[in-house]
Amino acid sequence: MAQQQQARPHDRWAHLRFSIVGPLLAAPPAHGGLKTELERLSEKEWLHPISQQPVHFALSTIERWYYAAREAKHDPVGILRRALRKDSGQHPSLDEDLRRIIDSQYRAHKQWSYQLHYDNLRALAQTNPTHLSVPSYSSVMRFMKDHGFIRKSLPRGKRTAGLLKAEARLESREVRSYESEYVNGLWHLDFHQGSLKIVTPKGALVKPQLLGILDDHSRLACHLQWYLNETAEDLIHGLCQAFLKRGLPRSLLTDNGSAMIAAETKQGLQRLGIIHETTLPHSPYQNGKQESFWGQVEGRLLAMLDNHKDLTLSFLNEATQAWVEMEYQRALHSETGQTPLARFLESRDVGRSCPSADDLRLAFTQEISRTQRRSDGTISLLGTRFEIPSRFRHFRRVTVRYAFWDLAYVHLTDPRTGTVLARLYPLDRERNADGLRRSLNHNEGESGNESLPSSSPEEMAPLLRKLLADYAATGLPPAYLPKTPKEDL
Numbered sequence: 001m002a003q004q005q006q007a008r009p010h011d012r013w014a015h016l017r018f019s020i021v022g023p024l025l026a027a028p029p030a031h032g033g034l035k036t037e038l039e040r041l042s043e044k045e046w047l048h049p050i051s052q053q054p055v056h057f058a059l060s061t062i063e064r065w066y067y068a069a070r071e072a073k074h075d076p077v078g079i080l081r082r083a084l085r086k087d088s089g090q091h092p093s094l095d096e097d098l099r100r101i102i103d104s105q106y107r108a109h110k111q112w113s114y115q116l117h118y119d120n121l122r123a124l125a126q127t128n129p130t131h132l133s134v135p136s137y138s139s140v141m142r143f144m145k146d147h148g149f150i151r152k153s154l155p156r157g158k159r160t161a162g163l164l165k166a167e168a169r170l171e172s173r174e175v176r177s178y179e180s181e182y183v184n185g186l187w188h189l190d191f192h193q194g195s196l197k198i199v200t201p202k203g204a205l206v207k208p209q210l211l212g213i214l215d216d217h218s219r220l221a222c223h224l225q226w227y228l229n230e231t232a233e234d235l236i237h238g239l240c241q242a243f244l245k246r247g248l249p250r251s252l253l254t255d256n257g258s259a260m261i262a263a264e265t266k267q268g269l270q271r272l273g274i275i276h277e278t279t280l281p282h283s284p285y286q287n288g289k290q291e292s293f294w295g296q297v298e299g300r301l302l303a304m305l306d307n308h309k310d311l312t313l314s315f316l317n318e319a320t321q322a323w324v325e326m327e328y329q330r331a332l333h334s335e336t337g338q339t340p341l342a343r344f345l346e347s348r349d350v351g352r353s354c355p356s357a358d359d360l361r362l363a364f365t366q367e368i369s370r371t372q373r374r375s376d377g378t379i380s381l382l383g384t385r386f387e388i389p390s391r392f393r394h395f396r397r398v399t400v401r402y403a404f405w406d407l408a409y410v411h412l413t414d415p416r417t418g419t420v421l422a423r424l425y426p427l428d429r430e431r432n433a434d435g436l437r438r439s440l441n442h443n444e445g446e447s448g449n450e451s452l453p454s455s456s457p458e459e460m461a462p463l464l465r466k467l468l469a470d471y472a473a474t475g476l477p478p479a480y481l482p483k484t485p486k487e488d489l
Contacts, residue, residue, distance in 0.1 A: 008415065010081045012049035015270060017080040020046070020057070021066040022275045025076070026185045026250035028350065038063050069273070074355050076273035093135035094143055101132070102140070106149045113151055114141045148394040179216060183344055184351025186216040187249040189239065190290045191230045191257070196302050198311045200228070208313060210297065210320075211238040214289060215246070216253075218344035219333050221293075221324045222246045226316050232262035233405040236364045243272075243360060247351040251275035253287060264403050268364030273352075296328065304461035314482060319464060322471035362411065362420070365401040369415070372398050378427055386410060386424040400424065 020041055029037045042059040069076035094102075101124070105117060112120075118137045125132040134140070144150075180186040190212055197205040209230045213222040223242035227234040252269060254260040256278050269276045279287055301323045305311060329341040336343055354360070370379040377393050378385045381400065384407050388398065392412065401420075402410035409423045 009050060010416070014077050014081040016046065016049045017065045018069060018077045018273065019275075020062060021069050022076075022250070022273075024066055025070060026275060026350065027181055034066075035059075038066070072273070073353060075271075076352075077270060078273075093139050095133070098132065098134065099143070102144065102149070103147075106144065111151065114144060117144065148396040150396045181217065181348075182350040183215060183217050183347045184247060184249045184349055186251045186253060187222060187242075188212075188214045188216060188287055188290045189235075189252055189254045189260070190287060191235075191259070192294045192297065194226070194302060195298055196305060196311060196316075198226075198313050198316055200313070208316065209234070210294075211235060212290060212293060212297075213239065213242045214293060215249070215340075215344060216289065217347055218338075218340050219289065219293075219336060220246075220340040220344040221328060224320050224324050226313055226320065228313065230257065230259055231405070232259040232264055233403070235259045235262075235265060236268065236403075240357070240360045240364070243354045244357065247349075247354050248272055249274060249351055251277055253277045253279065255279050255287065263366035264364050267366050268360075271363045272355075272360075300327070301464075304464040308460065317482070319468065322467040323464070325474075326467045326470045362401065365403050365411065367399060367401050367413070369397050369399050372396060376427075379424075381410065382407060385427040387427050388412070388424065389422050392421065 024034075024037060038059050041062050042057060045054045045056060047053070048055045065080055068079050072079040098121075101121065102117070105120065106112075109117070115137070118134075118140050121134045121140065125134045192210045192212060194208050194210055196207070198208050199205055206228060208226040208228060210224060210226050211234060212224050214220065215222055223238055223245060225238045225241070227238075252274055254276070259265065260278065266276060301320060305316070305319065308315075330339050332339055333343070338346075355363075368381075370381065372379055372388055372393070372395055377388045377390065379388065379398060379400070380386075381402065382404060386400075388395070389412075392398070397415075399413050399415040400410045401413050407426065409425050412421045412424050413419060414421055
C-alpha cells in the first residue's frame with residue numbers, strides 16, 4: 001500500500017480545530033454548561049499544527065469554531081479550514097508582459113535558480129522601468145512554481161511518508177461502562193469471525209468475517225454484512241452502507257486492526273468530520289457492547305444455521321438481515337429497557353445527513369503527490385502508469401486521490417482546496433499507438449455479481465424460516481449490497 005503524505009497546512013489547522021470542538025458536537029453539554037466547557041478548553045495547552053510549539057486559544061475563538069462546525073451540514077472539518085484568498089492562484093501582481101518574459105526566460109535557462117531568474121528580471125526592468133514592473137521575489141517564485149517552472153538541475157528527493165501515527169484518543173475513561181448520551185454520538189465497529197463455514201463459488205470452505213456497526217446509545221445495528229476477508233475495502237464497503245441508511249455519526253470506535261487504521265479509512269473519516277477513536281491494543285473489553293452482540297449472533301443466528309447444507313455467503317447475509325431487522329432490533333434490551341429500534345427513533349439525534357454515494361466513495365481515498373513524467377505526461381502509482389490530460393501537463397507535481405484496491409481510475413485534485421480536477425485513467429499504449437486517446441467511458445453497470453438463490457432446505461430452523469418470510473413481506477429492498485466475488489475464490 002502506498003503511504004500517505006503529510007497533511008497540508010490548511011488541513012492540519014482544520015483537524016486541530018475540529019479535535020478541540022468535535023467532542024462537544026458528539027456530546028453537547030447540558031443547558032448552561034457550554035461556557036464552562038469553553039473555558040476549560042481555553043485553559044488547555046495545545047500543539048501548534050505547524051511549529052509544534054505549545055499554544056493557547058481564546059474562549060471566543062473556540063466558541064466561533066464550535067458554532068461554525070455545528071452549523072455545517074456536510075463538512076464540519078472543511079468549514080474550519082483557513083479561507084483562501086479570492087484571487088489565490090491568479091497572481092494579480094504580474095501583468096501579461098511580465099508573464100511572457102518569465103516564460104521565455106525559463107525556457108531558455110531551465111537550469112537557473114528562482115533567485116537568478118528574479119535578479120535577471122530586476123536587471124531587465126531597470127533598463128525599461130516605465131514598461132516593466134517586477135513584484136516581490138515571493139510573488140515571482142509562486143508564479144513559477146504554479147506553472148511548473150522548476151529548476152531542472154535542482155535535486156528533488158522523493159517525498160514518501162508513512163501512515164499517520166494513531167492518536168490515543170481514549171485518555172483514561174473506561175469504555176466498557178460508557179454510554180453516549182445521544183443517538184449517533186458514537187458508533188462501534190468491529191469484525192467477528194463466524195463459527196460456521198461457507199462454501200465459495202469455487203467450492204472452498206472458509207469461515208467468513210462479519211462486519212458489525214452498532215449505535216452506542218440505542219444498541220441499534222446500523223449495518224451487518226458478512227465478507228470473506230477483513231480488509232479496508234470490505235470495511236469501507238459496509239461502513240458507507242451504514243452511513244446511507246442511518247446518517248453520519250459524530251464519532252467511531254474501532255480496534256487497531258490494519259483495516260481500521262488504513263490510510264483510506266482514516267482519511268475518509270477525517271474528511272467526513274467523524275472522530276475516530278481506537279481501543280488500546282489487546283483490550284477487547286473496551287469494546288464490550290460489540291463483544292456482547294457477537295454472543296447473540298452466535299447463540300441465536302448461527303445456531304439456527306448449524307445444520308444448513310452448503311451455506312453460501314449470499315444466503316448467510318440474507319438470513320442475517322432478516323434476523324437483525326425482524327428479531328434483534330425489535331427485542332427488549334436488558335440494559336436499556338427498550339428495543340434498539342424504539343430507542344434509536346425516540347432519543348435525541350446528533351447525527352448529520354449523509355452525502356451522496358459518489359461523495360462517500362471519493363472521501364474514502366488516500367492522497368499522495370507524484371512527479372509528472374515530462375516525456376509522456378504520466379505518473380506512476382502502485383506499479384501502474386496513469387495519463388495526465390494535456391491541459392495539466394504544466395504541473396510538475398500532481399496530487400491524486402485513490403483507493404489501493406480500485407485503480408480503474410484515480411482523481412487528480414487541487415493541492416490547495418482538494419477540488420477534483422479530472423479523472424486519470426491507466427496508460428493505454430495500444431490505443432496511443434494509433435495517435436488516438438482511448439474512450440473514457442466504462443461500463444459501470446456490469447457488476448458481474450452472481451447472487452446465488454436462497455434455498456430453503458428441510459433442515460432450516462422454523463423461526464429462521466419465519467423471520468425470512470416476515471422480512472420479505474415488508475417489501476423493503478435488500479439491506480446489504482453484495483460484492484462481486486474475486487476471481488481467485
